[in-house]
Amino acid sequence: EDKVVQSPLSLVVHEGDxxxxxxxxxxxxxxxxxxxxxxxxxxxxxFMLTSSGIEKKSGRLSSILDKKELSSILNITAxxxxxxxxxxxxxxxxxxxxxxxxxxxxxxxxxx
Amino acid sequence: EAQVxxxxxxxxxVTGKKLTVTCSQNMNHEYMSWYxxxxxxxxxxxxxxxxxxxxxxxxxxxxxxxxxxxxxxxxLILESPSPNQTSLYFCASSLLAGGSTDxxxxxxxxxxxxx
Numbered sequence: 001e002d003k004v005v006q007s008p009l010s011l012v013v014h015e016g017d018x019x020x021x022x023x024x025x026x027x028x029x030x031x032x033x034x035x036x037x038x039x040x041x042x043x044x045x046x047f048m049l050t051s052s053g054i055e056k057k058s059g060r061l062s063s064i065l066d067k068k069e070l071s072s073i074l075n076i077t078a079x080x081x082x083x084x085x086x087x088x089x090x091x092x093x094x095x096x097x098x099x100x101x102x103x104x105x106x107x108x109x110x111x112x
Numbered sequence: 113e114a115q116v117x118x119x120x121x122x123x124x125x126v127t128g129k130k131l132t133v134t135c136s137q138n139m140n141h142e143y144m145s146w147y148x149x150x151x152x153x154x155x156x157x158x159x160x161x162x163x164x165x166x167x168x169x170x171x172x173x174x175x176x177x178x179x180x181x182x183x184x185x186x187x188l189i190l191e192s193p194s195p196n197q198t199s200l201y202f203c204a205s206s207l208l209a210g211g212s213t214d215x216x217x218x219x220x221x222x223x224x225x226x227x
Contacts, residue, residue: 043155043202043218088155102147102155 002027004091006103014111017079021106023089024071033072035063036088038105043088046074079110114139116219118203124225125193133188133222135203141217143206144186145170146178148199149221155202161186193226200224 003026013019025033032050036043047056049065049072056063060079065072076083089103116137125131137144145160147170157170161180175197177189186205190197203219 090155104153 002091002093002101004089004101004103006087006089006106008106009104010107010109012109012111013079015080017110018075018077019079019108021074021076021087021089021108022071023074023103024069025089025091025101025103026070027091027093027101029093030067030070030091032092033065034090034092035072035074036090038086038088039084046087076108079108081110081112084108084110114217116203116205116217118201118219118222120222121220122223124227126227127194128192131190131193131224133190133201133203133224135186135188135219136184137186137203137205137217138184139205139207139217140183141205141207142183143208144180145204146176146186146188147202147204148172148197149202150199158188158201193224195226198224198226 005024007022011019032048034048035046037046046061047063049056049063051067054065060077063072063074074087086105086107088105091101119134142163146158147155148158149155156172158172158176159167159170159178161167164180164183167178167180177191178186180186186203201222201224205217
């Protein structure tokens, strides 16, 4: 059974801190790993990482895929209160139906 | 504006009373899916549809039905809701089924409470 585990479950930091969120997975036929940010609404897409694109960066956010360790990290530098959200990691395995397996999420709170 | 819409956004109902949550997308996407989100469990897929008249079970299909009579709509039906179906539900769509380059677009969510 495919499995995605995120850590930590929750995290409280102060503005300006740098945070690293972790995602590890066990899936057959890995295809890609996706990061989402969820605030008080539906998750919004952040990054997709594949074998041919193992590092992505957008502003203060960056993500790296380690296919050897079957894991990924999401880094946020110079955090702001607007970064407070649940961050979801999902893995797309090459199975019928385009099913994503989600981790349980990491709840990040950034205090002023 | 490209979007996925869901209705209702909030619903409180009682055990056994049939309900339908609608989902509609205006992007001509082939693939649509329903997820439920519960604390500590992340998003779990209920049902998905690769195209009109093609639906299949996800991870947690028990107690739910879906239909895909037309491309834009993918309603979620709870024939006899139970309290363990209290959850936050998301509908999502993407251009093609099985395409890992496709971003899934999520609806705003429906918070369902079954008493």
